[in-house]
Amino acid sequence: MEDVLGGADGRPFHVVTPVLESVALSRAAGTKVYMKMENVQPTGSFKIRGIGYFCHQVNAGVPFTPLLRLFTGGNAGLAATFAARKLGIPITVVVPKSTGEVTVKRLEEQGAEVEVFGQAWDEANLRAVELTKQAGYVIIHPFDHPLVWKGHNSIVKELRDSLDAKPGAIVLSVGGGGLLAGVVSGLQEVGWLDVPIIAVETRGADSFNAAINAGRLVTLPAIT
Secondary structure, eight states: OOOOOBSTTSOBSSOOOOEEEOHHHHHHHTSOOEEEOGGGSTTSSTHHHHHHHHHHHHHTTSTTOOEEEEOSSHHHHHHHHHHHHHHTOOEEEEEOTTSOHHHHHHHHHTTOEEEEOSSSHHHHHHHHHHHTTSTTOEEEOSSOSHHHHHHHTHHHHHHHHHOSSOOSOEEEEOSSSHHHHHHHHHHHHHTOTTOOEEEEOOTTOOHHHHHHHHTSOOOOSOOO
16 A cells, blocks of 8 residues: 555644653653653644554545544544544544543534444444444544554654654553554664663553553453
8 A cells, every 4th residue: 555644735644743851850850851742733642643644544545435433532533533624534433422522522523423322432342343334434443553553653753853862761651552552663663672661551441561461461340
């Protein structure tokens, strides 16, 4: 598949974000700590990198293909809706009933058709899978796809271009693991194979930590 970066003009959907030193964090850590300011992305988070890249790749050469999105939070859905609007294609977003009204309203304002289904992500996921049996629909997973990871790895390429030297470590958060996979991919591409990653999870939703400790994929009994 041809490597297409972004919208009709060929530019990516995301912007190059600044890298700023945090004086407070640097003082606390005893070394310079820089922050990659992904909050200035058009959709407010790094998600537009991977999901935007995915949307354009799957839509390349197949104009006006309906896109279907499922997600657990607002950032991924907003990124998918933004990309679909830029591509001029329809998008359906399936969300569980636990999704806040503000998020649903923002998605609708951006042009998405929003379907609320099920109490939790798994039920919304099943509904989305059912909808994809209709011709032309494509699921955009919020984190579990190589194209999403490839889009996210642009973060590391920007770090290479903006820092005077490679970082001593990269600290990032882990939800589904898409950002982590993207950063690993980026480190491999720029040759920073000796840069460690410190992955941080929310206590009570620490599925990655549990999987690492178990040495296999695990399912948490609950998200607390």
